[in-house]
Amino acid sequence: MKVKETMIEGMYQLKIDQKNRLATKNKVPGTNVYGERLIKVENEEYRLWDPFRSKFAAAYLSGMKLLPQLKAKNILYLGVSTGTTPSHFSDILEDGFIYGVEFSPKVMRKFYRLAEQRPNLIPILADARRPEEYSSYVFDVDLLYQDVSQPEQAKIFGRNAQEYLKPGGEGIIAIKSQSIDVSLEPEEVFSKQMSILENNFGLKVIEHSKIDAYEKKHAVMIIKKE
Ligand SMILES: C[S@@+](CC[C@H](N)C(=O)[O-])C[C@H]1O[C@@H](n2cnc3c(N)ncnc32)[C@H](O)[C@@H]1O
Incomplete structure (x- = not known):
C-alpha cells in the first residue's frame, strides 16, 4: 500500500481499493475513536480520517489551500464533542496541547475517556460563549x-x-448557516459572519470555501490575527 504525504504535516494519503483516503498515524495503536478503519503499513498503524465526520478533512478535500499546519501548535478547540477531529489533531501534534471546550456534559464524558488515552487533550467543560470562564x-x-x-x-x-x-x-471556523438563520441563503449568512469577524473583531479571513460535498450549508473560513 502507498502512503503519501499531504500539504498538512502529519496528515497522509493512503490508496485503498483505488481510492485516496486521508489518515493520521495512530498515537494509541490498536484503538479507534469513532469506528474508523485502522490500517497497518510497514510497522506503522494509520487511522482513516473521514471527511464526512470532520470539517477539517472536508475543507482539505474541498481544495482549501491555506489550512494551517497543526504539528507544532497549541490549539484552543471550541466544540470538541466526542473527539472525532480532535483525535486526529492529537495524532498530529508533536509537543503542543489541545484545549477542548464542550458544554454538553453527556458528550464530554466520552471526551474525558479519550483524553485519558491521549495526554495532549485537555478537556474543559464550559460554554464557548463565555471565554472568561476558562481563563x-x-x-x-x-x-x-x-x-x-x-x-x-x-x-x-x-x-x-x-x-x-x-x-x-x-x-479555522466551520460555519453552519442553518444554526444562524434558516430564512437566508447560506451565502448571505457566510458573508455576514465574515463581516463580523473582520469589522467587529479586526480579524482577516484569508480563505473561505463551502464544503457542500461533505456537509450541506456549511462553510469553512481560515483566519489570521494581525
Ligand atoms: C458539530 S459538533 C462538533 C464536532 C467536532 N468538532 C468534530 O469535528 O469532531 C458541535 C459541538 O459543539 C458543541 N457546542 C455547541 N455550542 C457550544 C457552546 N456554546 N460551548 C461549547 N460547546 C458547544 C455541541 O454540544 C457539539 O458537541
Whole structure:
C-alpha cells in the first residue's frame, strides 16, 4: 500500500481499493475513536480520517489551500464533542496541547475517556460563549478552531480570539448557516459572519470555501490575527 504525504504535516494519503483516503498515524495503536478503519503499513498503524465526520478533512478535500499546519501548535478547540477531529489533531501534534471546550456534559464524558488515552487533550467543560470562564485553564494559543452550532458563531470566535489567540495566530471556523438563520441563503449568512469577524473583531479571513460535498450549508473560513 502507498502512503503519501499531504500539504498538512502529519496528515497522509493512503490508496485503498483505488481510492485516496486521508489518515493520521495512530498515537494509541490498536484503538479507534469513532469506528474508523485502522490500517497497518510497514510497522506503522494509520487511522482513516473521514471527511464526512470532520470539517477539517472536508475543507482539505474541498481544495482549501491555506489550512494551517497543526504539528507544532497549541490549539484552543471550541466544540470538541466526542473527539472525532480532535483525535486526529492529537495524532498530529508533536509537543503542543489541545484545549477542548464542550458544554454538553453527556458528550464530554466520552471526551474525558479519550483524553485519558491521549495526554495532549485537555478537556474543559464550559460554554464557548463565555471565554472568561476558562481563563484559569487556557494559555494563549497559536491556533483557534471552532465548530459549534450556535446562532452567533462569528461573535463566539471573535471573543475567544481576543482572549486567547496570540498576535500572528491562525484560526479555522466551520460555519453552519442553518444554526444562524434558516430564512437566508447560506451565502448571505457566510458573508455576514465574515463581516463580523473582520469589522467587529479586526480579524482577516484569508480563505473561505463551502464544503457542500461533505456537509450541506456549511462553510469553512481560515483566519489570521494581525
Ligand atoms: C458539530 S459538533 C462538533 C464536532 C467536532 N468538532 C468534530 O469535528 O469532531 C458541535 C459541538 O459543539 C458543541 N457546542 C455547541 N455550542 C457550544 C457552546 N456554546 N460551548 C461549547 N460547546 C458547544 C455541541 O454540544 C457539539 O458537541
